[in-house]
Amino acid sequence: MLKNYLKIAWRNLTKNKGYTIINVGGLALGMAVTLIIGLWINDELSHNNYFTHKDKIAQVFQSQSTNGQTFTGNAIPRPLEVAMREDYMDNFKYVVMSSWTTPQYLKYGETSLSRNGEFMQRDAPNMLDLKIIKGEKDGLREINSIMLSESTATALFGDEDPIGKTVEANSQYNMMVTAVYEDIPFNTSFHDTEYLMPWEKYVSIWEWVQRSADYWDNNSFQMFVQIADNTTMESVSEKIKKVKQINDPELVEYNPEMFLLPMEDWYLRSRFENGKQSGGRIKYVWLFGIIGVFVLLLACINFMNLSTARSEKRAKEVGIRKSIGSQRGQLINQFLGESFLVVLFAFVIAVFIVVLSLNGFNELARKEMEFPWTSPGFWISSLLFILFTALLAGSYPALYLSSFRPVDVLKGTFKTGKHSGLPRKILVVVQFTVSVAFIIGTVIVMQQINYAKNRPVGYDKEGLVQIPTMSQDFTGKFQLMREEFINSGAITEMSTSSAPTTRIWSNRSGFNWEGKPEGFQEDLAWTEVSPEYAKSLGLKIVAGRDFSRDFASDSTGVLLNETAVKYMGLENPVGKFITDSDVEDPFEPMKIIGVVEDMIAQSPYEPVKQGMYVFDRDENGSFYNLRLNPNQSANQNLAIIERVFKEHFPKIPFQYDFVDEEYGEKFASEERIGRLSGIFTTLAILISCLGLFGLTSFVAEQRTKEIGVRKVLGASIFNVWNMLSKDFLKLVVISCFIAVPIAYYVMNGWLQEYPYRVILKWWIFALAVLGALAVTILTVSFQAIRAAKSNPARSLRTE
Structure with missing residues (x-):
């Protein structure tokens, strides 16, 4: 029985090669898109699955409120460690303090390179369950390891075996x-x-870290x-919620609340709005x-449409088979078998398409996915x-075709019906x-990206290069280097x-400052910058003046951006002073010497943050900012800079990094989504057009004799085109x-997430509609037109 089903299915597929190609091709494209x-x-949802204890690992976050707004982040004060260990350690297996990801210059022999990593406490390798290749897992127990x-x-x-060898850092x-772990x-x-380096080393290197041991307000x-093992994230979060307020009551006005963000949420659910996970x-x-x-679904619709449209071609087959005893269930199985065969072929082609396109997709999506050939799952x-797609694509045609009455078909009185x-x-x-x-969604995504890209950044990012200066050698x-x-x-x-x-x-x-509102919680x-900062970046001074080495008093000067002036409620700010409210360790009053134009340093989709630029007395900043000579090529300039640097x-x-490229990275995520959406939209339109092409072909074939008669009676090519096209155009208009x-x-709901966003305009929708009609x-x-140009004599002889 199964063999006969497959034979009949194969004969039907090979008999109608054009429709088979459209069916298989459309399904293959749809399945390829779905597979990829x-x-x-799967890659997104499996983020951090590498870590054995993923469901038990969390990062400590805190929310703080200023002026009625709540801000949430993962920066915490150093004294929290002691409080955790002394008062809450029963709730934890490991508590690990960590620096931020920091680049280090590592040197061994003549080899020198820059690598990213962290200073972390001793339990980090066990908590992350690092796969040790050489050495020992407890590799951070010594301060110089x-x-x-x-x-x-x-x-x-x-x-060489690296264990026991000495590396010079910075x-x-x-x-x-002490250990080498799997990447x-x-x-x-x-x-x-x-x-990974020991946390104790980090503390010993930086004096400001040592001073922060008792400061709860230094996040x-x-x-x-x-x-x-015997507790939950929610219960621990509730216990540690007020730990900062308990240990430093002066901070109660900011309502700091600590909580745990599970590792499974770091990547997919790390956005917060006004203190709530969003x-x-x-x-x-x-x-x-x-x-x-x-x-x-679009690909399956093609299959359904073409299968039911060709129902009259299969009507006699159904009538004969029913008259010799075939049950409706057998016919349904037959048509589902054909569907399964088409889907199986389509799946093989889809896998081939995915394998060929995976490298390009990885580059576009910034992934490192591999095709799971060896995965039983x-x-x-x-x-x-395959079974689901076959059932989805074949169920309606199977039920429809198997419902024909044999007596009507064999008498020649079969009609598909007025509403068939x-x-x-x-x-x-x-x-x-x-x-x-x-189409509309993709256009709006790209509009939003371009809208933010075209936003004035406040400085000249072209030809600006930054060099990290983390080493003591600087x-x-x-x-001298300048x-x-x-x-x-x-x-x-x-x-x-x-x-x-590009960051804060x-x-x-x-x-404190003159006119500061009572109870105002500033942020x-x-x-810290050298006096040449504004000039090197091309920042515009809109009031007052820039820093100058000619004025010794500028060592206690400060520049504010325009947003800070509004935020602080200052009128005529130049010449006014900003003082420190810390009575135990106050700094010298800072004199406002100028106001600079707003400069985007965070997300280009967010408002510019209020900021201040203070004089770097030591001139030991973390970055050199270099304005390249515009009269020479960038490559020529960089070659000279590298030679001087190496001397x-x-x-x-x-x-080094080009600032314009660093700024461009702020759009990377949205641009990737936009490009991917554009590709999938193009494929969706292509699949829809394949189906439309097949239906048009069938209608033209079905009305061959009618077209011949109309042409003999004087119908023009336009008349025939209009007859075949108008019904489809009506459907697309609907x-x-x-x-x-x-x-x-x-899309309006999506745009609400961006404070700085494009306004939806009518022409976007009109363009999408015109595009759909044109396609x-x-x-x-x-x-x-092909049908309209056919020879009417041949058409009239067609049965």
Whole structure:
């Protein structure tokens, strides 16, 4: 029986090669999109699965309120560690203090390189369950020890055994290699942890870290924990909620609340609004999941439409088989078998498409996914996927075709019925509703990205390069390097700063100024800069003047940005003073000498944060900011800069970043989503057009004799085209009327997440509608004009 089903299915498929190609091709495209989206979603959901204790690991977050707004982040004060260990340790298996991810210059012999990593406490390797390749897991017990990732160890030592060898870090201290661990995979939160050093070393290096031991208002650190087996994240969060207020009652006005964010939420649900968890990347998982389902549905609709449209061709077969005793269930099985065969072929082609496109998709989506050839779970899921798709695509045609009455078919009185085409019309409307909505969504995403990209950044990012200066070798050499670089002709200006141009590393409060409102809780971005900062960046001074080395008093001067002036409620701010409210350790009053134009240092989708730029007296900032000579090529300038750099810092690898590229990274996530949406939208339209092409072909074939008669009676090519096209155009117009309000509602809700956002305009929707109509006309016209140009004599002889 099964053999006969397969034979009949195969004969039907090979007999109608054109429709088979459209069916298989459309399904293959739809399944390929669904497969690749499925791999992407699996990669997103499996983030941090590498860590054995993922369900027990968390990071300590805190929420604080200022002026009625609640802000949430992962920066915590250092004294929290002592409080945790003394008062709450029963709730934890491990408590681990950590620095932020920090680049270090590592040197062994003649090899010198820059690698990212953290200073963490001794229990970190056990908490993360690092896979040790050489050495010991307890590799951070000595203050001068270092653990290296496998790739870093290979880059430094080659084939040598690194254990026990000494690595020079930042030209400042020698560290002994105690362990080499397996590279942490890319789809984890610690993928860029290429070394680990002891927390105690971090404390010993930096005096400000030592001073922070008793300051609850200095939120400059991270804490990771693994909770005890007999407790839950929620219960521990509740217990530690008020720990900061208990230990420092003066901070109660900010209502600081500590809580645990589980590792499983770090990647997908790390967004907070006014103190409440409000999603994150999980919205993209849902978005692409929905896209995958709809694209597969579009492909299945093609199959349904073409199968039911060709019902008259199969009517006699159904009538004969029923008259000789075939049951309806057997016919249903037959047609589902054909569906299964088509889907199976399509799946094989889909796998081939995915394998060929996976590298390009990884590059576009910034992933490192591999096709799961050896995963039993994948193949079991694939089998279920094939069965589901076959059932989805074949159920309606099977039920429809098997319902024909044999007596009507064999008498020649069979009619498909006045409304037999209605389901097909509904399915076409669904197809183009989805396609038009996809077009509108993609256009709006790209509009939003371009809107933020075109926003004035407040400085000239073109031709601006920053060099990290983390090593002690840079101490006291700013003036020398500035003169050397300028004299080389490669740059026109250079400055230092305590943070990169495109980020804010420090926020401070506790300031007083004339006219400060009672109870006002200030929060200002703090950046220490050399006097040349504004000139090197191209910052515009809108009031007062810039820092100058000609005025010794500028060492206690400060520049405010425009937002800070409004935020602080200052009128005519130049000449006014800002003082410190800390009576135990106050700084000298700072005189406002100028106001600079707002500069985007955080998200380009958010308002500019109020900030202050203070004089860096030591000129030992974390970055050199270099303005390249515009009269020479960037490559020429960089070659000269590298040569001068190596003359003074031979042990340090030359490392630099173009600020415009760093700024561009702020759009990377949205741009990836936009490009992916564009690709999937194009494929959705292609699949819809394949179905439309097939239906048009069938209608033209079905009405061959009618077309011949009309041409003999004088019908023009336009008349025939209009006859075949108008019904399809009506359906697409209906689709547009349905798609536009749906897309508006969804995309307007999406845009609400961005304070700085594009305004939805009518032409976006009009463009999508015109595009859909144009694609429909092109698709239908090919077959319509071909039919209209056919020889009427041949048409009239056609049975």
